[in-house]
Amino acid sequence: MVERSVRVQAIVLSHNNYGEADRYIKLLTADRGKVSALAKGVRKMNSRKAGHLEPFTLVTAQLARGSGSSWIISQVSTLESFPNLACDLESTCHAAYISELTDRFANDEVMNRELYVLVIDSMRRLAKAEDRFPVLRYFDFRLLDIAGFRPQLHQCVQCGEPVLEQNQFFSSALGGIVCPKCSRPESGLTPISARTLKYFRFYQTQPFSKAAAAGWPAALRPEAETILTSYLTWLLERKINSQTFLNCIR
Numbered sequence: 001m002v003e004r005s006v007r008v009q010a011i012v013l014s015h016n017n018y019g020e021a022d023r024y025i026k027l028l029t030a031d032r033g034k035v036s037a038l039a040k041g042v043r044k045m046n047s048r049k050a051g052h053l054e055p056f057t058l059v060t061a062q063l064a065r066g067s068g069s070s071w072i073i074s075q076v077s078t079l080e081s082f083p084n085l086a087c088d089l090e091s092t093c094h095a096a097y098i099s100e101l102t103d104r105f106a107n108d109e110v111m112n113r114e115l116y117v118l119v120i121d122s123m124r125r126l127a128k129a130e131d132r133f134p135v136l137r138y139f140d141f142r143l144l145d146i147a148g149f150r151p152q153l154h155q156c157v158q159c160g161e162p163v164l165e166q167n168q169f170f171s172s173a174l175g176g177i178v179c180p181k182c183s184r185p186e187s188g189l190t191p192i193s194a195r196t197l198k199y200f201r202f203y204q205t206q207p208f209s210k211a212a213a214a215g216w217p218a219a220l221r222p223e224a225e226t227i228l229t230s231y232l233t234w235l236l237e238r239k240i241n242s243q244t245f246l247n248c249i250r
């Protein structure tokens, strides 16, 4: 039986203008994964829904079936908002990075509670963190786990030998470390230093509190970003817009 109406708790990932005054809202819900729903009249001056449907807002909403199988947002109210994630361009980019990757990896209308909790936790952490880099990298590693793309950091993905504490290579195509013995100069591998590999392993296995306490040395950040961005881009088969944008405003 098709449900006519459901109540959801969700975080707003993004919105797209539609028609004269409407907007399609992408929601990550607690109970039914990613849902796209139409908010009618939301761009009119007197819309009571508009303020609740800005990206990165945690809401409770009533969804009704429209014509066909699409959802329409009939009621919405804010549970929690993160005003300091929208206060400047860099903050917005950081939050957009989380919502963009979530949107790409989440499945339509399939419950994924782990992902939902990760996204909400990450937005809360971003909103209060002085240093956002650890928040974003922790998000990357947890997201890769949840999506089933946990990179192999302990054994060479080519020969299976344990990875030693020395400079190595990373293969996006193979999803992990390639040891120096197996590396070929023409094979599209990215070098990864022993120190960066240490942080990768730590963030992959430790809870957020420990990762945040360890931080991430400034000198190693560009290397980490290069490797993770190229892995994520490879998995998604396209560029991450918010990351590209962030690099432009730096």
Ligand SMILES: [Zn+2]
Residues within 6 Å of the ligand: 156, 157, 158, 159, 160, 161, 178, 179, 180, 181, 182
């Ligand atoms: Zn090897």
